[in-house]
Amino acid sequence: MNNLRIIKIIQFSLIFCLLLSVSVWAKNSIEGVRVWPSPESTRVVLDMSAKPEFSYFMLKNPLRLVVDLENTKKHNKLPAIPKEHRVMSKLRYSKPKNAKSTRLVFDLTRTARPVIFALAPTGPYKNRLVIDLYGKQKSLEANDTKKKRERVTDRDIIVAIDAGHGGEDPGSIGPSGTYEKNITLPIAKRLARMIDAEPGMQARLTRTGDYFLKLNTRTSKARQKRADFFVSIHADAFTRPEPNGTSVWVLSLRRAQSETGKWLEDREKHSQLLGGAADLIKDTANERYLAKALLDMSMDHSMKTGFTVAEEVVKELKKVSKLHKKTPQSANFGVLKSPDIPSILVETGFISNPKEEKMLKTARHQERLARAVFKAIRTHYQKNPPDDSLFARLKENKPMQHKVKRGESLSLLAQRYGTTVSALKKANKLSKNTLYIGQVLKIPKV
Structure with a gap:
């Protein structure tokens, strides 16, 4: 009788431990994945059922960001990454570090700086984990300085x-x-x-x-x-x-x-x-x-x-x-x-x-x-026009000029400056409607 009781106690303990492990495993889950493209960065948002516990690291050859989520179930399907994303090419799962965790891998197209943080529930959203990937670009400071010194x-x-x-x-x-x-x-x-x-x-x-x-x-x-x-x-x-x-x-x-x-x-x-x-x-x-x-x-x-x-x-x-x-x-x-x-x-x-x-x-x-x-x-x-602006010239009633750019026509310029094609041709002594890139035109006063 005592042996039978001990066996039942052991069976109950095993069932309890199994249920406990399941509850721990089910502590969190990925309920949805949203991807937001922008010209300089990509934002990936994981909708979570609870506050996420996470860690991450970068890998090279090829470039990847790896994010580990503790005690978290996978989401059934990960979204494809559209071509307009300039930082990452693919989002996928990989072998987790243990049976209770989930590992996400972000395949990168270039060197990027990750910024990862959790957000508490607010408005229409539950708990979230936000992964921002900022693409690193070469500094254009030298070119900007040169441009600033040019008189415009x-x-x-x-x-x-x-x-x-x-x-x-x-x-x-x-x-x-x-x-x-x-x-x-x-x-x-x-x-x-x-x-x-x-x-x-x-x-x-x-x-x-x-x-x-x-x-x-x-x-x-x-x-x-x-x-x-x-x-x-x-x-x-x-x-x-x-x-x-x-x-x-x-x-x-x-x-x-x-x-x-x-x-x-x-x-x-x-x-x-x-x-x-x-x-x-x-x-x-x-x-x-x-x-x-x-x-x-x-x-x-x-x-x-x-x-x-x-x-x-x-x-x-x-x-x-x-x-x-x-x-x-x-x-x-x-x-x-x-x-x-x-x-x-x-x-x-x-x-x-x-x-x-x-x-x-x-x-x-x-x-x-x-x-x-x-x-x-x-x-x-x-x-109150800036001194070097076209508005300043217009305010002083000085003759206005326009340098022709690619794709511009007489009709387009006439519409832009509030004049007519015939007035433009007369002011510039043009016999034809043909314009050349770089050609400087006088804009007649209206």
């Missing part, structure tokens, strides 16, 4: 347009499930088309598709494009559905002071402020004083310009939508922090308001909002 005349005014959120970051979510990121990008693209169609202006989008960008990346992209102005497009939200209307925001003084302090501590950024003079200043203390003086002047100019444009934008938005705030507001938004680039943030409406959410999804309302922002920026630079 009749240049375009560059406007950097930032579509808020993107990729894994949906932004605010409307009552019917509309993501803010899907509102900001089409408005940004509409604004870009209007700016590009204006002689003397040129648009640069910080993101052109549905992918995530860090705040620092957004402003650094604007700086790389030598932007004269930076506008970030967003859609507001609140815990209740009643609030509505548009608003325009500028950098707060407190945030401005904080950012100038960070720039002063970063000696690599001094060269961006001092230009070629940075190489001639050998005294560290003098460099810091000069950098501080330039920072103060630059930030003061940026904040004044940003506020002036913000006032113009409010005036134009008032014509096409209800205003939530009748004057520009100041805030500590991270995207409004460049001391060298005047910046504003436009809240195009409350996505949390059912009526406004519906309007924000329509092409007609998006076009009207983009047109209002465009008119305001154009008006400001028509009144």
Whole structure:
């Protein structure tokens, strides 16, 4: 009898241990895999049933990133990697380090820097593990310095347009499930088309598709494009559905002071402020004083310009939508922090308001909002053009010229400059409609 009891106890213990091991194995699982491409990086997001425990390492020949997930079940199917990804070519499973873990291998197309972190549940998402792969590129600093020293005349005014959120970051979510990121990008693209169609202006989008960008990346992209102005497009939200209307925001003084302090501590950024003079200043203390003086002047100019444009934008938005705030507001938004680039943030409406959410999804309302922002920026630079810009020449009524580029025709240039083909031919004594790349044309006054 005692032996039978001992056998039963042993059997029960074995069953209990087996169940316990199964529960441990089932502690976590990959519930989905999403891949987001961007021009410089790739983001892979693993949707997890619980907080992930992970480790990773890099391998060479061939280049690979290996990620190990502890106590985690595999997902049934991994997505294929489209050709537009420039950092990785394939995502696959490999032999795990133990029976309870899962090993993911990222086959890379070039040297990349991995940034891996877990995200807690928020909004529509559960626990996630985010793998960012940033492709390393050769420095273009030498070429940029050479370009900066070249004297440019009749240049375009560059406007950097930032579509808020993107990729894994949906932004605010409307009552019917509309993501803010899907509102900001089409408005940004509409604004870009209007700016590009204006002689003397040129648009640069910080993101052109549905992918995530860090705040620092957004402003650094604007700086790389030598932007004269930076506008970030967003859609507001609140815990209740009643609030509505548009608003325009500028950098707060407190945030401005904080950012100038960070720039002063970063000696690599001094060269961006001092230009070629940075190489001639050998005294560290003098460099810091000069950098501080330039920072103060630059930030003061940026904040004044940003506020002036913000006032113009409010005036134009008032014509096409209800205003939530009748004057520009100041805030500590991270995207409004460049001391060298005047910046504003436009809240195009409350996505949390059912009526406004519906309007924000329509092409007609998006076009009207983009047109209002465009008119305001154009008006400001028509009144206050940079000295070396085409706008400055137009303001002084000096003769305008255009250097023919590939694909341009007389009809295209006539449309761009608001004139006629016959007027262009007469001003340039042309007998035919044929143009040559590099040919310089006089643009007649309208």
